[in-house]
Amino acid sequence: MSKENAKFDLVVAIINKGFSDYVVDAAKSAGATGATIISGRGMGVHEQDSFMGIAIQPEKELVLVITQKENRAKIMREIVKQANLNTPTKGLCFSLPVNDIAGITHLLEKDKIARRNKKRAKDEN
Amino acid sequence: MKKVNKTTKKPPAPVELLIVVVNPAKSGKVFEILHEWEEKNSLAVMGCGTSDSNLLELFGFGIVERTVVMAIINTKNGHEIVHEIATKLQFHTPEFSGVAFTVPVNSMEKSFLKLILEGGK
Numbered sequence: 073m074s075k076e077n078a079k080f081d082l083v084v085a086i087i088n089k090g091f092s093d094y095v096v097d098a099a100k101s102a103g104a105t106g107a108t109i110i111s112g113r114g115m116g117v118h119e120q121d122s123f124m125g126i127a128i129q130p131e132k133e134l135v136l137v138i139t140q141k142e143n144r145a146k147i148m149r150e151i152v153k154q155a156n157l158n159t160p161t162k163g164l165c166f167s168l169p170v171n172d173i174a175g176i177t178h179l180l181e182k183d184k185i186a187r188r189n190k191k192r193a194k195d196e197n
Numbered sequence: 198m199k200k201v202n203k204t205t206k207k208p209p210a211p212v213e214l215l216i217v218v219v220n221p222a223k224s225g226k227v228f229e230i231l232h233e234w235e236e237k238n239s240l241a242v243m244g245c246g247t248s249d250s251n252l253l254e255l256f257g258f259g260i261v262e263r264t265v266v267m268a269i270i271n272t273k274n275g276h277e278i279v280h281e282i283a284t285k286l287q288f289h290t291p292e293f294s295g296v297a298f299t300v301p302v303n304s305m306e307k308s309f310l311k312l313i314l315e316g317g318k
């Protein structure tokens with residue numbers, strides 16, 4: 073477990089409720105194998121609104137994606153592009169480093185297969 | 198003018214954020230393990246996971262319920278806690294059982310930090 077630990081990042085995208093599918097599809101198209109979605113409420117300055125004295129807090133979804141370090145930038149770029157995060161009200165995306173990780177057998181297997189195929193292609197050439 | 202030594206490495210943060218994504222039925226086990234390690238600052242939120250199978254998504258089973266457990270834990274216990282969770286909840290099995298990872302914490306309020314560092318094994 074210790075050798076693989078330094079190779080992963082957590083990408084977090086906070087987006088308006090209902091748009092998490094765009095984020096997940098974007099992440100998958102860039103190489104992510106899955107995501108976890110949790111609900112939240114927006115408390116940002118530009119999101120505070122009221123209707124007849126009643127405060128309105130927009131519902132948000134947080135999309136968490138574990139990815140290898142080399143794919144992180146690509147996944148974030150795709151999320152920003154496909155989910156339109158570069159508009160003022162659509163949300164934000166950031167990444168955090170991961171110290172220790174377990175339960176990513178499927179990611180490691182995929183990585184192993186990709187490296188083996190790359191080596192085979194190189195040997196054939 | 199004082200010279201800044203850029204090569205000096207910062208010491209690791211004393212606490213980190215543990216995040217465990219697991220089936221709701223197994224979330225109790227995660228809390229048991231945290232309790233054994235005397236890590237009492239935890240929170241569970243409901244979430245959804247995505248399936249890797251296009252076929253399951255076609256039949257509407259693409260989204261599965263998950264519980265996301267978050268806890269602020271002592272960094273020195275982090276590796277062992279992640280390993281214990283992975284072992285006891287059998288994350289090594291081919292079917293998706295969950296994922297556990299830790300994220301470093303940059304800063305924290307002093308009294309809460311003291312509480313966390315004084316607790317734990």
